Amino acid sequence: MSTRVGVVVFPGTNCEHDVVKAIETVASSVPVPGASVELVWHGESSLDHLDAVVLPGGFAHGDYLRPGAIARFSKAVEALARFAASGGPVVGICNGFQVLTEAGLLPGALQKNRGLRFLCTDVEVRICTTRSVLTGSLVEGEKLRLPVNHFEGNYTCDAATLERLRAEDCVVMRYASNPNGSVDDIAGVCNPEGNVVGLMPHPERACDALTGALDGVGLLESLLVAADRRASLPV
């Protein structure tokens, strides 16, 4: 059975083609037989035919009100909640991470960067757990260099939530040098089950030697392996 990855597109999403291209590139170089990637419009009310779903970066619904606040009420995100509850691998990148927190699929919130600067730079992150669908093929403590591109990437949560994230091994990656004020240097988190991951860095922009960066490959490879595992489950 071939593995199908869906990339959800909201009005204002702008990283969907990068994600599709990166996943196709990675899929052609790792042993995940016949993985295919498709765009999914936000009005789609079922995601059951997919084996993994990515919410890409951009400015869903113009980031009006708060980033992700309007996108969260779309049919695709309602379907995504069911997909996630059934164990389906879900990754939200940048604006996708913001949508996942607004939808309550991940704890916390992303507020304006400390220093009020829009950040467009490479950062170093350290992998903190390998039990998430995005980090299963990596090694704990591994350092990756990935691009960030955001104004609202300052991960914020209350003390009790932070305590729970640490206790349940839900911090997926931390910045080596905190660029935006995120609590505990957090760059990415997952749910307790590890199948829903949100991160501010853009792995899809570090998957082609032509751009001089390949550190995103291991992350997307992990996702493809998780998607393949889901595709192999008996229906």
Next chain:
Amino acid sequence: MRFEALVEVRLRQGISDPEGATIERALPALGFEGVSDVRVGKSFRFALEAPDEKTARELSQAMTDRLLANPVIEEAEVRVT
């Protein structure tokens, strides 16, 4: 009946407010001294049809809880007249 609602949303105490901090640092440069605790928020005004004021208040509160504010980082005050 028609009611007027005013919802003020601001960051919770204890949540850092980079916009407020920047404004607070800018004010002395203009000669305004002694200003502290600057918090930046949003306000929403809307008109609402409801059978009575209690219902209008409850509806406005529900809209605030579900959409206008993110309770993880924000708190809101709802006024209906």
